[in-house]
Amino acid sequence: MAEAFKLGFVGAGNMAESIARGVAKSGVLPPASIRTSHRRSDRRDAFRSFGVEIVETNSQVVDRSDIIILSVKPQMVKSVLLELKPSFSEEKVLVSVAAGIKLKELQEWSGHRRVIRVMPNTPSAVGQAASVMCMAEMATKKDEERVSSLFGAIGKIWTADEKYFDAVTGLSGSGPAYIFLTIEALADGGVAAGLPRDLALGLASQTVLGAATMVTNTGKHPGQLKDAVTSPAGTTIAGVHELEKGAYRGTLINAVVAASKRSRELSQT
Known part of the structure; x- marks a missing residue:
């Protein structure tokens, strides 16, 4: 286990729960090193069920933590940070997963310079998140390593400049929805070709998972993997030809x- 530190969540919603569960399950931190607060008993119980400490207020979360993950809705970020401003001392690290809220705003509202912004996505719920982080100038190498270990517990994490975050949102933030649509459409195609619905859906989802795993694990370019499946005058090239006629790639790019x-x-408003 890495050097232990105390982790706090301000906001105890689904994203916070996914991160906390992943961190505890992977052994990055023991659950007793994690704390949160929430006014709803069902949210408190969800965290308590795997050993997280529940405290009374958000300011207690900040007081008792080295790294604070801010996981409230974007429209609540400003009021929450202004309220917690007195609790941030120099040695603490503020990590925000709120979409569209820039480092500059996080620093201004919290009065704190040691800030990291992370953009995870919904597959964090199943330990397969694609997360990207960017760091304010006051965040240290150690901060980066710790935050990487936290988000590495729920998937993969990359570091990039903040200027790329809108594009990250368009690709990995919104991308799961495009893939859900694709899986649904593949299953519909299977049904149209005569398969029972449950078999079609199972085959479609497993095929997408398998294809993604091949890209990840082989390190081969997806075009190369596609070429390996498309034999001359075969079934696959007939299907690929239809996708090209329908501007499948151009539509996904758009x-x-x-x-x-x-x-x-949205981030400008």
Whole structure:
């Protein structure tokens, strides 16, 4: 186990629970080193069920933690940080997973310079998140390592400049929805071709999982893997030809660009 530190969650929703469970399960930290607070008993019980300490207030969470993960809804970030401002001392690290809230705003509202922003996505719930982090200039190498270990417990994490975060939102933030649509459409295709619904859906989801795993594990370019499946005048190239006629690739590219643009608009308001 890495050197133990105390972890606090301000906001005890689904994302916070996924991170806390992943951290405890992977042994990055013992559950007794994690704390949160929530006014709803069902949220307190969810965290308490795997050994997290429940405290009375958010300011107690900050007081008793070295790293504080802010996981409230974006519209609540400003009021929560202004309220907690007196609790942030120099040695603490503030980590925000709130979409669209920039480092500059986090620093301004919290009065704290040691800030890291992370963009995870919903597959964190099953330990397969794609997360990206960027760090304010006052965050240290040690802070980066600790935060990497926390988010590494729920998937994979990359470091990138903040200027890329709208594009990250358009790709990995919104991307699970594009893949859910794809799985649903593949299953519908299976049903249209005569398969029972449950078999079609099982095959579609496992096929997407398998293909993604091949890209991740082989290190081969997806185009190379696609070429390996498409034999001359065979079934796969017939299907690929239909996808190209329907501008499948161009449509997915447009989806990522449109979502990135919308993220930029939202973060400006």
